Amino acid sequence: xASDPLVxxxxxxxNFGKEPALFAGLDHATGDAVIPIDVDLQDPIEVxxxxxxxxxxGADMVLAKRSDxxxxxxxxRKTAEWFYKLHNKISNPKIExxxxxxRLMSREVVENIKxxxxxNLFMKGVLSWVGxxxxxxxxxxxxxxxxxxxxxxxxxxxxxxxxxxSFSTFPLRIWTYIGLAVAGVAFLYGAWMIFDTLAFGNAVxxxxxxxxxxxxxxxxxxxxxxxxxEYIGRIYMETKSRPRYIIKRKK
Numbered sequence: 081x082a083s084d085p086l087v088x089x090x091x092x093x094x095n096f097g098k099e100p101a102l103f104a105g106l107d108h109a110t111g112d113a114v115i116p117i118d119v120d121l122q123d124p125i126e127v128x129x130x131x132x133x134x135x136x137x138g139a140d141m142v143l144a145k146r147s148d149x150x151x152x153x154x155x156x157r158k159t160a161e162w163f164y165k166l167h168n169k170i171s172n173p174k175i176e177x178x179x180x181x182x183r184l185m186s187r188e189v190v191e192n193i194k195x196x197x198x199x200n201l202f203m204k205g206v207l208s209w210v211g212x213x214x215x216x217x218x219x220x221x222x223x224x225x226x227x228x229x230x231x232x233x234x235x236x237x238x239x240x241x242x243x244x245x246s247f248s249t250f251p252l253r254i255w256t257y258i259g260l261a262v263a264g265v266a267f268l269y270g271a272w273m274i275f276d277t278l279a280f281g282n283a284v285x286x287x288x289x290x291x292x293x294x295x296x297x298x299x300x301x302x303x304x305x306x307x308x309x310e311y312i313g314r315i316y317m318e319t320k321s322r323p324r325y326i327i328k329r330k331k
Contacts, residue, residue, distance in 0.1 A: 091328040099201035099242075100324040102181055106190050114190050116181045120224060122151070123182040127219045131184040140212030142184040143176055147218045156236075163240050170250035171243070173208045176216070183207070199324055200314050202243040209247070245310055252311060255304045262300060266293075 090104055102116055113135055117123050127144055134142040149157045160178075168174040181203060185193075192210045244251065276282050 093326045093328045096325040099203050102203050103193075103201060104325045104327070106185075106193055109190065112187050114185045114187075115183070118180075118182070122222050122224055123180070124219060124222060127182075127217060128184075130217045130219075134215040134217060135184050135186060137215075138213060139184075139215035140186045140189050141207070141210075141214045143179045143214060143216045144182040144184075145176060145216050145218050146178040146180075146221050148220065149178060151221050151223050159236070163243075167240075167243055167247075171205070171248035173205070173211075173247070175204050175208045175243075179204070179216075186212070188212070198246075199318055199320075199322060200242060200246060201324070202239070202246045205243055205247045241310065245314060249311075251307045255307065258300065258304070262297065 088108060090108060092101070092104070105116060106114060113132065115128060115131060117125070123144065131142045131144060149160065152160070164175070164177045168177075185207070189207075189210055189212050192212075193206060196206060
């Protein structure tokens, strides 16, 4: 890298995460087209000429789509499938299934992405949001030949939360409907207790029903507060306007 003027290594002061690192690459890339690719090279570089061909034919963004996920475990395949279905159901814009960061972007697309000021980044959503003429190239991903992925289940869960909360307010809106449903059930239950007492003379069941109601409503409220907290936390982080990353040195 030191001897090749076309290679520009970027070194951060610490690990800022995958999404800020990808954004840093886009910030410093200078070509007419940009192709991010993971360093483990599970995504084959042999696909790159096909991406360039689609770009030269007029596409602003060319997605490299995995034709299957046979190299992933069964649990990862299912959770990825569930995430894509949920995200595309409640979020806008939709993201292409089985497409990662490996893609080609024109200079115009890159410049549009660089204008986006948010610090909480979900790059799959950002790359879909900018739009443009999009094409797809399918490929088969190779098995990992060495090492293990550092992207564990917890990190994938947090990435999924980032994706949904960055591009959808549905998790907030749904609590309005849950509140209406709980209020409706409470009203019907209260009406039934009054009817049961007046019509049949049955005593109102006190402590057990009261305890269950309190625990149920308390649980619903805590879940709702947690969802609200996710959004407030992201707003809080955005208001700090910290840089996405800090470059230690650039050669």
